[in-house]
Amino acid sequence: MTDPRRIKPPMGPDNGWWWDMAAAGKLGIQRCAGCQTLRHPPTPMCGDCHSTQWDTVEASGAGTVCSYTVLTHPQFPGYQYPLIIILVDLAEGTRLTSQLVDCEPENVEFGLPVEMIIQEDPDGFKLPVFKPAGAA
Amino acid sequence: MPISLKDEAAIAGIGLTEFSKNSGRSELQLAAECIKAACDDAGISPSEIDGLVSYTLDSTDEIEVARAVGANDLTMFSRINYGGGAAVGTIHQATMAIATGQASTVVCWRAMNGRSGKRMGQGVSGDITSSDLVHWSWYTPYGMLIPGSWIAMIANKYMHNYGVTREDLGLVAISQRNYALNNPRAYGYGKPLSMDEYMASKMIAEPLCLYDFCQETDGGCAILITSAERARDLKQKPAMIRGVCQASTRGQEQMTSYYRSELTSLPEMELAAKLVYEQAGLGPHDIDAACLYDAFTSEIIMQLESFGFCKEGEGVELVREGGLDIDGRLPNNTHGGLISEAYIHGMNNIAEGVRLVRGESTGQPDKNVEHVLVSSGVGVPTGALILGKD
Incomplete structure (x- = not known):
């Protein structure tokens, strides 16, 4: 029997740290050690200064909705529908793709202020998602 | 001194299998059948083929194809990545090979059991950490x-910015279905689509509903390319390759180029437009008809802007005034396209471009069609092709 769990990311040297930070309750952003540029999604080399050295910063979790889609069909096991997917412009200046929770589909809008929370699945997998800023 | 690709090569044959939802045979057989059909169309034997090009997503190895059709010794074989972004890229490979003498008779093909076999969008997961799988893992x-x-993420932002409505996307779907009504190969043959049906259809990924999506199809399509000089001696009127290019731009991801400063244009398609127009010595005003890649209706409206048929944000006006229809400024996807003919990953749109230049489309406009523009996939590394009369 198929376990109805979300698809898990493969984890390698270029991306595993991000999920490790998520498991520790944090939203990570990669920072170039050469020119301090923040980048997401992460890459092993800075396209500007070509440094392969980098560290990470913890994002505040505050952002606004840049774009969104509401997925209704097909419905895959491990996900709850309607599923609101958002692009979030983080306060730090990078953008990421995530999910909006605690919000009805008709209430999502461009520019909506959101804040990150860590969602934990029944199997213990953790991932950063967002809720409308100030929502309970 | 760079080698110009303009008018060096021509499309001398197109070949297709039937399009269906269940072909009942292997993808290798579909490939062999459409390649043989392309040779028949050109009036040559498959034993003359010395170059083969396909998509990395195609399941059939070129050496298996060569064995099946009885090809000549192969001196050039190549694959292009990025799904439908490969479509025109295969023609680019073939044209470069012919212009530089690496091969004389190149067939580009795509054969897929796209409905009965492996369907698109089944998700990826696992322990393999290739750069491609890591990319998808930010989404899956x-x-x-x-x-x-x-x-949908790009479409929603674009529509919000420029006041494009669901009805506008519906106009694109209906325009293409109207062409398919007269095309016996097409899924949409004899099946009209009304705006009421469009608006009532199931939402998939807001703002996109069922009819905004392309088909899922079993079938094969092959394009035979040879030198312009030789093509003139073959059975069909040559479709001259006036310009052909590939293009990918900064911030490019496969389908998810979400991290650029603005999301309401297609930078890679704008580069393709610049390159292909420069190579051909032509501009948007010279293009009489088009087969713009149409995995989704929204992509058509955005490409009208990328290729300079209107200003940024004004693509929808061209759609609203019937510009894509048979008597419009730019008859587009006159076979029904990927949305209403079949989804052979854009290869069937190239075949339609050839028919338009030959004057043989079931959706042939009344006007003289001197030049046809064809594009590769949208939202991925892409390319553009301009075909012309000899």
């Missing part, structure tokens, strides 16, 4: 598993 854990979900 969140439930973005299908191409429509990836494109």
Whole structure:
């Protein structure tokens, strides 16, 4: 029997740290050690200064909705529908793709202020998602 | 001194299998059948083929194809990545090979059991950490598993910015279905689509509904390319390759180029437009008809802007005034396209470009069609092709 769990990311040297930070309750952003540029999604080399050295910063979790889609069909096991997917412009200046929770589909809008929370699945997998800023 | 590709090569033959939802045979057989059909169309034997090009997503090895059709010794074989972004890229490879003498008779093909076999958008997971799988893993854990979900993010932003409505997308779907009504190969043959049906159809990924999506199809399509000089001696009127290019731009991802400063244009398609127009010595005003890649209706409106048929944000006006229809400024996807003919990953749009230049489309406009523009996939590394009369 198929376990109805979300698809898990493969984890390698270029991306595993991000999920490790998520498991520790944090939203990570990669920072170039050469020119301090923040980048997401992460890459092993800075396209500007070509440094392969980098560290990470913890994002505040505050952002606004840049774009969104509401997925209704097909419905895959491990996900709850309607599923609101958002692009979030983080306060730090990078953008990421995530999910909006605690919000009805008709209430999502461009520019909506959101804040990150860590969602934990029944199997213990953790991932950063967002809720409308100030929502309970 | 760079070698110009303009008018060096021509499309001398097109070949197709039937399009269906269940072909009942292998993808290798579909490939062999459409390649043989392309040779028949050109009036040559498959034993003359010395170059083969396909998509990395195609399951059939070129050496198996060569064995099946009885090809000549191969001196050039190549694959292009990025799904439908490969479509025109295969023609680019063939044209470069012919212009530089690496091969004389190149066939580009795509054969797929796209409905009965492996369907698009089944998600990826596992322990393999290739750069491609890491890329998808920023999306799949969140439930973005299908191409429509990836494109919807861009479509929604674009529509919000420029006041494009669901009805506008519906106009694109209906325009293409109207062409398919007269095309016996097409899924939409004899099946009209009304705006009421469009608006009532199931939402998949807001703002995209069922009719905004392309088909899922079993079938094969092959394009035979040879030198312009030789093509003139073959059975069909040559479709001259006036310009052909590939293009990918900064910030490019496969389907998810979400991290650029603005999301309401297609930078890679704008580069393709610049390159192909420069190579051909032509501009948008010279293009009489088009087969713009149409995995989704929204992509058509955005490409009208990329290729300079209107200003940024004004693509929808061209659609509203019937510009894509048979008597419009730019008859587009006159076979029904990927949305209403078949989804052979854009290869069937190239075949239609050839028919338009030959004057043989079931959706042939009344006007003289001197030049046809064909594009590769949208939201991925892409390319553009201009075909012309000899």
